[in-house]
Amino acid sequence: MGLGDEKNQFKKRLRVLERKNRAMERGFTTHLRSDGLLIVKPKRRSFLLSGKSILLFACAFIAFKGLALAQVGQVTYDDRIAELSRGTIVEQAGAFVMQADPASQFVAQHLRTVLQ
Template sequence: MEPERAQFAKRLRRLARKHDAMSRGYETRIRPDGLLIVRPRRRSSGISLKSVIIFLAAFILFKGLVLAEVGQGTYENRLVAMQSGTWVEQAGAVVMQIDPATRYVAGFLAPFLR
């Protein structure tokens, strides 16, 4: 009797998993022989490409704004100070390096800030 009970419990767990997956959405397809196949939709990752692009654009805008506000000399001095700090500060210095996009944004924003 015990093997049947274990097999039944396994079937119940599998059905519960399938029900949970179907509750988040499903797709119905018709096979060539006319049989309807219902499958749960795949989960999408939590982060979309659009949100990553918006984040990167905002970050470059932030770097350009800081560069335009404090000036290139002061900005580079602060980067040098960060490079001699802890590993977190060193990582921040790498991320905050002046790149062509940051330089372009700073050049565009500088007339508005002075």
């Protein structure tokens, strides 16, 4: 084994340690093995948006659309959406997102009975 091989192995070990060190900057957890050895592992990255939070947002948005639909009525709601769709690109996108769908109509139907 030559001097170049040892130098390459050293650089490789150094890169592994640097990668572990960067991972530990986000935090770490410790675990004590049965033989008494303390194992330190970096914390895993968590996603900013979990599936639960996306589902909760979607449900809240459908409830909001249902409430708006129940408050103003189907005809007025459709008129306002049609007016939005004739506006700027941003307003057209808003009209697309806010158009009445079966879920929001279902929510509106049940909210009308509660609101009256």
